[in-house]
Amino acid sequence: MSVVVLGTVALDTIKTPFGKRKDILGGSAVHFAMSCRLFTPVNLVAVIGKDFPKKYIDFLREKGIILKSLLKTCGKSFRWEGEYKDDLNCAITLNTELGVVSNFKPQLSEAQKNIKYVFLANVDPDIQRDLLSCLHSPDLVVLDTMNYWIKNKKRSLLNLLNKVDIFLLNLEEAKALTQETNLIKIAKSLQALGPKMILIKKAEHGVFFYSQKFKFSLPAYPTEEVVDPTGAGDTFAGGFLGYLAKVKRLNPTNIKKALIYGTIAASINIEGFGIEKTSQLTMQALNQRVKEFRKILVF
Numbered sequence: 001m002s003v004v005v006l007g008t009v010a011l012d013t014i015k016t017p018f019g020k021r022k023d024i025l026g027g028s029a030v031h032f033a034m035s036c037r038l039f040t041p042v043n044l045v046a047v048i049g050k051d052f053p054k055k056y057i058d059f060l061r062e063k064g065i066i067l068k069s070l071l072k073t074c075g076k077s078f079r080w081e082g083e084y085k086d087d088l089n090c091a092i093t094l095n096t097e098l099g100v101v102s103n104f105k106p107q108l109s110e111a112q113k114n115i116k117y118v119f120l121a122n123v124d125p126d127i128q129r130d131l132l133s134c135l136h137s138p139d140l141v142v143l144d145t146m147n148y149w150i151k152n153k154k155r156s157l158l159n160l161l162n163k164v165d166i167f168l169l170n171l172e173e174a175k176a177l178t179q180e181t182n183l184i185k186i187a188k189s190l191q192a193l194g195p196k197m198i199l200i201k202k203a204e205h206g207v208f209f210y211s212q213k214f215k216f217s218l219p220a221y222p223t224e225e226v227v228d229p230t231g232a233g234d235t236f237a238g239g240f241l242g243y244l245a246k247v248k249r250l251n252p253t254n255i256k257k258a259l260i261y262g263t264i265a266a267s268i269n270i271e272g273f274g275i276e277k278t279s280q281l282t283m284q285a286l287n288q289r290v291k292e293f294r295k296i297l298v299f
Helices: 029-034 052-060 099-103 124-132 146-150 154-161 173-178 184-193 234-248 254-270 283-296
Strands: 003-008 009-018 019-026 040-050 066-073 077-084 093-096 116-122 139-145 166-170 195-203 207-210 213-219
Touching: 003 029, 003 124, 003 234, 019 029, 019 052, 029 040, 029 234, 052 066, 116 124, 116 234, 124 154, 139 154, 139 234, 139 254, 146 154, 146 173, 166 173, 166 234, 173 195, 173 207, 173 213, 184 207, 195 234, 207 254, 213 254, 234 254, 254 283
Parallel strands: 003 040, 003 116, 009 077, 040 066, 116 139, 139 166, 166 195
Antiparallel strands: 009 019, 077 093, 195 207, 207 213
């Protein structure tokens, strides 16, 4: 079983109280792939420009990421520059260059169109829709978004929500979309828009899962030192969906286990810049921290 992820492959420049990194490999699809690859093969769907460093493409291949649908076109690659100050939960965007992403039309091979597990990472909802229209009867579709699309492409986003199984977003985005403040009311309002399941990221306060059959809240892993939170949400999604694709059965027990794997993957991601930590992560190390986390939990 494999997973297809649609998202960005980016060159990130990041500054935090722990230092600065320039033009490092990043993007939603990359962060997702670094954790998901531990469970199942990852088919990456994205676009890069002619200026994208070959060393990063080679690196992704070395990590086993399937790049058949990584397009290289004329133009500049997607770039993001951000800074974290005292509040490491809040990124200050200094510059965004969409480059070739602005005209991206995802393409899949015939074999990839039959993949059953799909992550639509944070990109324009019209691009997410284009990818979804290429697929033949996927079993599980998870969609992520951000405030920019909620504000500027709300209609496109809403039209997409009844086609996905799990809607993944952070608490502030969920509040912006529903105009609610109570967590349960937020989840019910989001579910009324179409998705069967809602997954709300709450940063250092963990995650909340909601469906009509059951709801579940999980705290964050207590990490001693947060170096760079960039990509933590996508890393979480990679661990979460990767586990579900591996076990191939959606039930409350497996969803809880998937949430734990996603939470632990994200906790490792934030301990280094970009993908420094997750690119070196092994299943053995991930399971070790999962074991430590279970000792903290009540169940």
